[in-house]
Structure formats: C-alpha cells, structure tokens
Amino acid sequence: xxxxxxxxxxxxDSEFLxxxxxxxxxxxxxxxxxxxxxxxxxxxxGNTPLHLAVMLGRKECVQLxxxxxxxxxxxxxxxxxxxAEAVSYGDRQTISSLVRKLKSQAREQMEERRPxxxxxxxxxxxxxxxxxxxxxxxxxxxxxxxPSDICKIYKKGSSIRLDTTLVDFNDMxxxxxxxxxLFNGEGKPSDSLVVLDNRSQLFQKVxxxxxxxYFHPLSYLFLGKVTTLGH
Numbered sequence: 001x002x003x004x005x006x007x008x009x010x011x012x013d014s015e016f017l018x019x020x021x022x023x024x025x026x027x028x029x030x031x032x033x034x035x036x037x038x039x040x041x042x043x044x045x046g047n048t049p050l051h052l053a054v055m056l057g058r059k060e061c062v063q064l065x066x067x068x069x070x071x072x073x074x075x076x077x078x079x080x081x082x083x084a085e086a087v088s089y090g091d092r093q094t095i096s097s098l099v100r101k102l103k104s105q106a107r108e109q110m111e112e113r114r115p116x117x118x119x120x121x122x123x124x125x126x127x128x129x130x131x132x133x134x135x136x137x138x139x140x141x142x143x144x145x146x147p148s149d150i151c152k153i154y155k156k157g158s159s160i161r162l163d164t165t166l167v168d169f170n171d172m173x174x175x176x177x178x179x180x181x182l183f184n185g186e187g188k189p190s191d192s193l194v195v196l197d198n199r200s201q202l203f204q205k206v207x208x209x210x211x212x213x214y215f216h217p218l219s220y221l222f223l224g225k226v227t228t229l230g231h
Contacts, residue, residue: 016041018049022061030064039070046076054085054094062094072102111189118185121158129153158185 018037021030040048050070053061066072075081080088083098134148152163160183167177178198185192195204 050082
C-alpha cells in the first residue's frame with residue numbers, strides 16, 4: 001500500500017469542504033461545517049465559498065454564509081469580489097443581501113480601527129494648517145478657470161476640524177459654500193462625525209460606510225454617508 005498516496009488523498013478530501021458543500025448545494029452539510037471551518041478560505045483560484053455560492057446561484061448558501069460572517073469585500077485572483085460577481089449575474093436579491101452585509105462589515109471594521117485612530121491623534125501635537133489644492137487640465141488655459149480651494153485643518157486632542165469652501169464640482173460646474181467637517185474622537189461612533197453647513201446653519205450626522213460615491217470631494221477622508229439632517 002502506498003502510504004504517501006493515501007495521505008495525499010486524505011489531505012485533498014479534507015480541503016475546501018465548504019466549497020464542496022456549496023458546489024453540491026448541500027445546505028445540511030454546509031450548516032454542519034460552517035461553525036468549525038474558515039468561511040474566508042480561498043481555493044486555488046482565490047475564490048471563497050461565498051464567491052462560489054454567488055457564481056452558482058446558490059441563494060440559500062449565500063444567506064447562510066453571510067449569516068456566519070463570510071467576507072463580502074475580499075477579491076479572488078482575477079480581482080472580483082462576491083458583490084462584483086453578483087452584479088455581473090444581475091441577481092438583485094443577492095446584490096441587495098451582499099450590499100447590506102458589506103455595510104455592516106464596514107461599520108464593524110471602522111469601529112475596530114477607531115481606538116487606534118484616537119490614540120494616534122492624541123499622540124500628535126495640536127496644530128493648524130492650510131492645504132491648497134486645485135484642478136489641472138492639459139488643455140491650454142483651462143486650468144485658469146478651474147476651481148481651487150484652501151482647506152483649513154484644525155487638530156486638538158483627538159478631534160479634527162476641516163473647513164472648505166468648495167461644496168461640489170461636476171461637469172465643469174462648481175458650487176461654493178462654507179462647509180466644516182468635524183470629527184470628535186471622544187464621542188460615540190454614531191455621533192463622532194458631523195458636517196456643518198455654516199451658511200444654512202444646518203448639520204448632517206455621518207455614519208461610516210464603504211462607498212465609491214461621495215457627497216463631497218473631500219469626504220473620502222472620513223468614508224462617510226449622510227444619514228440624518230437637522231438644525
């Protein structure tokens with residue numbers, strides 16, 4: 001008997017068990033394995049069990065994997081995430097489920113990183129600085145008419161304030177205003193980031209989410225999305 005061959009066969013049989021359960025659409029087996037196996041395990045193509053479930057249209061498997069924390073943002077060897085795969089297949093129900101989970105995981109990750117951010121800010125000396133930036137174009141003379149701005153940044157303790165006058169810029173049109181971003185490191189996560197419209201005397205509370213679309217050119221600094229509006 002070839003013991004080495006036997007060991008290799010046993011090893012192969014124990015690999016990618018979650019992937020195999022998804023491939024065979026065996027919900028019972030997936031439920032039994034999911035508590036003891038790594039839901040983020042990747043096969044040789046870089047696919048997680050969630051990747052495979054999305055690509056094969058295994059909706060029950062998708063929901064089960066999401067319920068047990070399967071990562072939505074992770075990409076395979078070709079650079080595709082489970083969400084990107086779902087979009088390519090056009091499955092709205094799966095897309096909606098993945099987006100909700102992605103937002104939840106993003107909040108959890110931000111909350112985990114928050115203490116390190118606050119500690120880092122506390123260790124930096126308080127300061128004030130001005131940051132000038134402008135748009136450039138290769139077309140002659142166009143750069144002269146494009147907007148520019150001077151951002152004023154104030155840092156005290158674990159709090160930061162950023163003032164800007166460029167509110168929006170799109171399709172060669174821009175809007176001026178008087179906007180302040182306030183980050184309070186000592187506040188609750190749900191109340192730590194606020195956007196002030198100083199002219200209108202309005203404020204917007206912001207929650208942390210991952211998004212490719214931002215309501216302001218500088219809001220990427222905080223990865224925020226507007227959730228409430230008030231005086």
